[in-house]
Amino acid sequence: MTHLQTPAQSAREALERLEGLSQAPSAATIGRAKFVISILNRIKSPEPFVFPTEIQGVQFEWHGSPRALDVEVLPEGSGLAYVTFENGVPKAEGEIGGDVEMDIASLVQWLMSR
Amino acid sequence: MSANTHDSSIPHDTVIYRGIKPSEIALDVHGNPVISDGAFRSRELSGFRADRASVNDVFREYPSAFRVAEITVREIIDAGCIVVTDEPPQGHVNIYRGDKPGYRISGGAAGRMAKRARLNPAQNPLQAPKP
Numbered sequence: 001m002t003h004l005q006t007p008a009q010s011a012r013e014a015l016e017r018l019e020g021l022s023q024a025p026s027a028a029t030i031g032r033a034k035f036v037i038s039i040l041n042r043i044k045s046p047e048p049f050v051f052p053t054e055i056q057g058v059q060f061e062w063h064g065s066p067r068a069l070d071v072e073v074l075p076e077g078s079g080l081a082y083v084t085f086e087n088g089v090p091k092a093e094g095e096i097g098g099d100v101e102m103d104i105a106s107l108v109q110w111l112m113s114r
Numbered sequence: 115m116s117a118n119t120h121d122s123s124i125p126h127d128t129v130i131y132r133g134i135k136p137s138e139i140a141l142d143v144h145g146n147p148v149i150s151d152g153a154f155r156s157r158e159l160s161g162f163r164a165d166r167a168s169v170n171d172v173f174r175e176y177p178s179a180f181r182v183a184e185i186t187v188r189e190i191i192d193a194g195c196i197v198v199t200d201e202p203p204q205g206h207v208n209i210y211r212g213d214k215p216g217y218r219i220s221g222g223a224a225g226r227m228a229k230r231a232r233l234n235p236a237q238n239p240l241q242a243p244k245p
Contacts, residue, residue, distance in 0.1 A: 005142040014140065021137055049140050051150035055218075059152050063142075068229070070151050070221055083151075083221035088229040090222025 002114055004064035007049045011037050011060065014050035018058065025056045025075060033058040033073045036080070039101045045108045062111055069111045071096070071104065082107055118215040120196035121207070126188040129164035130197065130207060131172045132231070133179025136241055139233075147233055149183055154231070155224035157216055159209035161197075166205030173238045175203050180241035183231040193226040195219060 007014065015033055018024055025033070033050075040048070040060075048060040048071075058073040068085040080096035084107065096103045138153040162172050169182050187197050196212045211219045 005146070005148060007148075008141045008143050008145070018137075049148055049150070051140065051152050052137055053152045054156050059150065061148075061151055063148055068225070070225055072221065081221065083225055085222075085225055085229065088226060090220075090226055093220060093222045 002064045002067040002112055004046050004062055004111075005049075007047055009050075011040065011048055011050050015058065018050065018052050021052060023052070023056060025052060025058050025073075028077065029056065029058060029073055029075050032077075032080075033060075036060060036071065036073060036100075036104065039104050040108075042101070043105045043108060045104075046112070062108075064111070067111050067114055069107055071107065084110065118210070119198065120191075120212070121199045124163065124187050124197055124199070124207075126186065126191065128187045129184050130161040130187060130190065130209070131164055131167065131169060131234070132159065132161045132183045132185065133172050133176035134181045134183050134233070135178050136180040139181060147181070149228050149231055149233065151221065151225035151228040153183065153224075154209075154227040155219050155221065157210075157218050159195075159219065161207050161209055162203075163205040163207060167203070169234055169236045171203070171205065173236075173240075175206070177238070178241065180238050182234040182236060183228075184234055185227055185231045189230040190227060193223040193230075195223055195227070 056075045060071040062069040070083045072081045083093045138150045
């Protein structure tokens with residue numbers, strides 16, 4: 001079973017902090033990040049860490065062992081991307097398309113399934 | 115030194131310092147700092163050789179840094195990236211993705227570096243995170 005680090009702040013609290021940064025993600029990007037959080041709540045996902053990205057996106061990160069997961073909200077409507085890790089090594093990387101909720105649920109299920 | 119060429123004169127066990135901004139660190143419920151994988155994701159990552167620069171040099175040259183992450187050249191290469199000398203300032207290097215220098219480092223490579231990186235205990239007092 002993957003052991004995950006639990007962030008001190010909830011994803012929603014962390015996202016609110018991002019809105020106050022000098023180079024904050026746009027309102028549209030924050031809105032899409034809130035949509036991801038609503039999915040995570042619905043599927044009862046473990047709480048992720050939330051960080052800004054250099055290109056004004058938002059990244060959700062689950063830090064764990066042996067598995068870890070990043071889901072990136074790309075800026076300005078350019079979609080979602082993910083990377084999976086096992087024992088610190090990247091396993092799969094790609095875009096999330098189609099049914100976003102189903103794809104995110106599958107990634108979280110993979111994260112927790114070992 | 116070409117901008118696209120790995121500097122093979124740097125020993126692989128050389129530690130590279132990378133400045134980490136307050137927004138690139140979060141705490142877990144036990145108070146342990148966690149570095150964002152995104153802290154290593156850029157078209158060009160700036161860093162300093164630990165054998166030629168100090169942590170305080172990093173804070174001086176990169177004042178937005180709050181902490182300093184340490185990673186070896188070997189760990190950078192293992193992530194598929196290259197290290198290019200870019201002095202001055204003394205000890206300065208740039209890190210690029212190895213297959214497409216100048217393109218954004220992939221999420222997998224960035225995450226691999228971040229997960230290998232160790233945080234130096236020093237803190238930049240001018241960049242303490244807001245409560």
